[in-house]
Amino acid sequence: MRRRDFFAGSAGALLGVTALSRAGAAGDAGGPLVTTAAGTVQGSTVDAIHVFKGVPFAAPPFGAHHLRQAVPPAPWSGIRLATAFGPKPPQQAMPPMVSEILPELVGPGEDCLTLNIWSAALGDARQPVMVWIAGGLFEYHGTGASPWYDGSRFARDGIVCVTINYRVGAEGFLYLGDDTANLGLLDQIAALAWLRDNVAAFGGDPDNVTIFGESAGALSIATLLAMPRARGLFRRAIVQSGGAQHVSTAATAERIGRRLAEKLGVAPTRAAVAALPAARLLAAQGELRAELAANPDPAFWGEVALTNLPWQPVVDGKVLPERPIDAIARGAGADIDLLAGSNHDEWRLFLVAEGSIDHIPPQALAATMAGLGLPVEPALEDYRERYPGAGTGDLLAAVMSDWYFRLPTLRLAEAHIAGAGNGRTFMYDFAWRSPRFGAGHSVEIPFVFDNLDRATAPLLGTAPPRSLAEAMHGAWVAFARTGDPGWQNYDTVKRATMRFDTAAALVFDPLARERALWADRR
Numbered sequence: 455m456r457r458r459d460f461f462a463g464s465a466g467a468l469l470g471v472t473a474l475s476r477a478g479a480a481g482d483a484g485g486p487l488v489t490t491a492a493g494t495v496q497g498s499t500v501d502a503i504h505v506f507k508g509v510p511f512a513a514p515p516f517g518a519h520h521l522r523q524a525v526p527p528a529p530w531s532g533i534r535l536a537t538a539f540g541p542k543p544p545q546q547a548m549p550p551m552v553s554e555i556l557p558e559l560v561g562p563g564e565d566c567l568t569l570n571i572w573s574a575a576l577g578d579a580r581q582p583v584m585v586w587i588a589g590g591l592f593e594y595h596g597t598g599a600s601p602w603y604d605g606s607r608f609a610r611d612g613i614v615c616v617t618i619n620y621r622v623g624a625e626g627f628l629y630l631g632d633d634t635a636n637l638g639l640l641d642q643i644a645a646l647a648w649l650r651d652n653v654a655a656f657g658g659d660p661d662n663v664t665i666f667g668e669s670a671g672a673l674s675i676a677t678l679l680a681m682p683r684a685r686g687l688f689r690r691a692i693v694q695s696g697g698a699q700h701v702s703t704a705a706t707a708e709r710i711g712r713r714l715a716e717k718l719g720v721a722p723t724r725a726a727v728a729a730l731p732a733a734r735l736l737a738a739q740g741e742l743r744a745e746l747a748a749n750p751d752p753a754f755w756g757e758v759a760l761t762n763l764p765w766q767p768v769v770d771g772k773v774l775p776e777r778p779i780d781a782i783a784r785g786a787g788a789d790i791d792l793l794a795g796s797n798h799d800e801w802r803l804f805l806v807a808e809g810s811i812d813h814i815p816p817q818a819l820a821a822t823m824a825g826l827g828l829p830v831e832p833a834l835e836d837y838r839e840r841y842p843g844a845g846t847g848d849l850l851a852a853v854m855s856d857w858y859f860r861l862p863t864l865r866l867a868e869a870h871i872a873g874a875g876n877g878r879t880f881m882y883d884f885a886w887r888s889p890r891f892g893a894g895h896s897v898e899i900p901f902v903f904d905n906l907d908r909a910t911a912p913l914l915g916t917a918p919p920r921s922l923a924e925a926m927h928g929a930w931v932a933f934a935r936t937g938d939p940g941w942q943n944y945d946t947v948k949r950a951t952m953r954f955d956t957a958a959a960l961v962f963d964p965l966a967r968e969r970a971l972w973a974d975r976r
Contacts, residue, residue, distance in 0.1 A: 485537065486576060490652045493530040497571075498537050503609045504573050506656070507599075508540035511648035512567035512641065515621060520728040521628060523637060524567055524644040539599035540568030543621045544732045546740055548594045554807065555896075555913040559599045569618040569645055570598050571656050572605035579657035582664065582934045583649065584608055585688070586617045587642060589669025589896070592765040593743075596622035596638065607904035611931045614658035618645040620674075623739050624714055625732075627765035629707035630722050635770035639681065642674060646687040664690040664934040668899055670763075672696020676866055677767050679787030680778035690937055691787070692930065693794040694902070695895060697862025698778035698869065700766050706756035707768035710742070713754075717741050760826070761858075779869050788875020791937035793930075795882030795951075796863045801854035803894030811847035819850045826857050827975045836971055856968050859895070861976040864965055867944055878937055881944040881951040882929075883964055886922055889915040898954070901926040925958045 485496045486504045497506035512524035519525060541563025548558070575581065586603055588595050598617020605615025619641070620626060626638025650660045665688045667675050675691050676698035678684040702710075715722035717738040718730060727735065742764060752759040758766070769777055778786075805811040823830050837849050844852070863881075870879045884898040890912060891897055900909035904927040906918050929939040929952070941960050942950035949963040 487533065488576060488655045490655065491529075492527045494533050495536040496533050501606070502574060503606050504571075504576055504656075505606075506536040506571040508538055508568045509536050509571065510540070510565065510568050511618070511645045514564040515567060515625070515637075515641075516564045516732075521625065521637070521724050522634065522728075524641050526648075539570060539597075540619065541566050542595070542597035542599065543567075543619060543623075544625055544736060545594050545596065545622055546736050548590075550807075552590075552594065552807075555910050556595075557601055557910065559601070560597065566597075566619050566621070567641060567644070569616055569648070570605070571653075572609040572615045573657040574609045574612065575657045576655070577657060578654070580654070580659040580662075581612050581614050581657050582662045583614045583616060583653055583658040583660070584930070584934050585646065585649065585663060585665045586615070587620070587665060587667030587671035587674050588617070589667065589671040589673075590622060592627055592638065592670045592673075592763055592767075593623045593739075596620050596626070601908040602899050602903060602905055604903065604905055604908055607927065608931065611927075613931060613934055614653060614656055616645075616649060616653070618642065620645070623765050624711075624727070624735055627707075627767065628711050628714065628724070628727065629702075629704070629768045629770065630711040630715070630724055630727075631704070631708040632724055633772070634724060635707075635768050636773045638765075639674060639677060639767060640683070640773065642678065643681070643684050643687065646684065650687060661689070662934075663688040664692060666692035666694065666902075666930065667696070668694040668896060669696065673698075673700050673766070676782070677701070677774065677778045679790060679792075679870075680776070680781035681774055683773065688790070690791040690933060691793070692933065693792070693863065693866060694898060695796050695800060695859050695863070696794075696866070697859070698782055698866045699862050700757075700761050700763060701774070701777055702757050702766055702768045704768060704770050706758060707770075709754060709756070710758065710764050713745075714738055714742055779865060782866065783869040783872045785873040785875060787870065788873035788877055790870075790875075790877045791880075791933070792867070792870045792877060793880045793882065793933050793939055794863050794867050794870075795884060796855075796859045797884040797893045797895060797898055799851060799855060799887070799892035800859040800895045801851040802848070802892045803896065805847055805851050806891055806894070811851070812845065814845075814847040814850050816846055819846050819853070822850060823853055826853070828853075828971070833971060836967065840967060856972065857976055860965060861968060861972050864969070865976070868946060871944070871946060879944045880933070880939055880941065881949070882939075883951050883953045883961070884926075885953050885955045886919065888913060888918070898926065901954075902930055903927065919956050922954060922956060922958075926954055 485498045510527040543566040544562045608615035621638045672693040673696040712722040720726040750759040901923045933939040941952045
């Protein structure tokens with residue numbers, strides 16, 4: 455058991471656990487009551503699952519708290535209704551390719567640092583806890599309010615499922631060379647600390663917490679493994695389509711922050727930027743995104759020229775002392791059980807959604823490969839052998855899938871093994887192909903949550919396999935309970951990997967050719 459201070463360790467007793475569970479009746483008007491450190495919340499009960507939405511884990515990050523580290527929520531008297539999702543953090547509208555497949559349930563607002571909880575048993579049930587961190591380029595979304603992320607099926611299977619919000623864009627990742635960095639990641643840590651102190655009252659075990667997430671959420675999780683402030687807040691981690699390499703140096707992040715201040719017409723100080731209206735900040739952020747798209751000059755954009763993530767985490771030397779991949783290889787997160795994987799056709803989602811998959815000129819493919827450090831002709835021949843009959847767009851998707859997601863996920867697993875701690879390492883490969891996007895980015899999420907009925911048809915088609923949802927969801931539940939998803943550990947000899955397709959099967963070293971091609975390059 456982890457060491458915790460007296461208050462945290464005695465959370466179940468001190469919080470009173472006034473869980474007046476009225477289980478069974480769908481939509482019970484009375485709703486269950488749970489007392490947290492800040493006050494009592496009342497949720498709802500639907501099909502024997504207790505649901506608490508919009509519970510604040512921090513004060514609204516505006517006014518005196520704007521562009522500052524999150525602080526605890528102000529206590530309240532009486533009962534706070536927790537039956538509606540809290541607003542998402544301020545952000546620009548999601549790109550059309552995202553909004554088409556990922557419905558939004560809430561708009562932006564100031565009281566945005568909230569979380570949502572699904573639990574089948576309140577009080578002293580001590581169920582495993584799973585905390586979902588959503589993706590969105592560190593620029594969009596950052597919210598747990600989506601039909602995809604409904605945690606009812608996890609709760610059905612004995613898991614306390616939690617989804618959290620965190621700040622994105624400049625609100626969450628502005629760096630100006632000052633003493634403040636990575637506020638979005640610190641929001642995630644604040645949510646985990648709140649759960650450490652409060653989740654026992656919702657039926658969760660604060661000593662058995664698994665964090666899981668996809669895309670920017672997965673990148674966040676790999677980064678949390680390397681952050682000193684996150685130590686002791688979780689026991690296991692699931693990284694879906696992420697890695698530990700997508701970060702900016704302090705110099706790059708400060709250049710971007712100063713350029714934002716320049717566009718805003720203010721001094722490059724946190725106080726000056728924080729004094730401006732959110733709408734103005736978002737408009738300048740949009741101008742910055744357009745500038746990156748028009749001229750991704752590495753001399754200015756540094757690492758961002760390739761990642762296309764202007765608000766990715768920054769290695770500031772304090773909050774994030776070093777590159778996560780390096781810290782993990784040296785033992786950071788060595789006591790954490792890790793499950794990591796990627797989708798076979800990650801980049802196809804982006805090319806199909808923007809309508810360019812069939813319009814990529816050969817010279818663009820060659821330029822991309824050269825820019826990523828590959829010898830173009832032999833590498834192109836290798837990809838054509840692996841993807842016979844593939845068009846130029848599909849070949850580009852394969853190259854970018856490997857560089858952006860598949861190899862970084864593999865390197866994360868290798869680094870975790872090199873850290874040589876007590877934490878076990880497992881790998882998976884998602885290979886089921888949806889009719890439109892193939893095994894594209896994010897296609898696995900509804901299977902993980904067992905929410906095929908809540909996903910949109912454009913993503914999965916009309917007949918996604920139930921057996922795949924049962925296999926993936928079951929493996930995630932087993933991992934959260936015991937640290938073992940049900941297959942052989944990953945190592946650098948056999949490289950056992952669970953391939954999830956219409957049928958699941960264990961394969962060995964599925965990325966052998968990719969490893970050889972990208973050796974010393976990725």
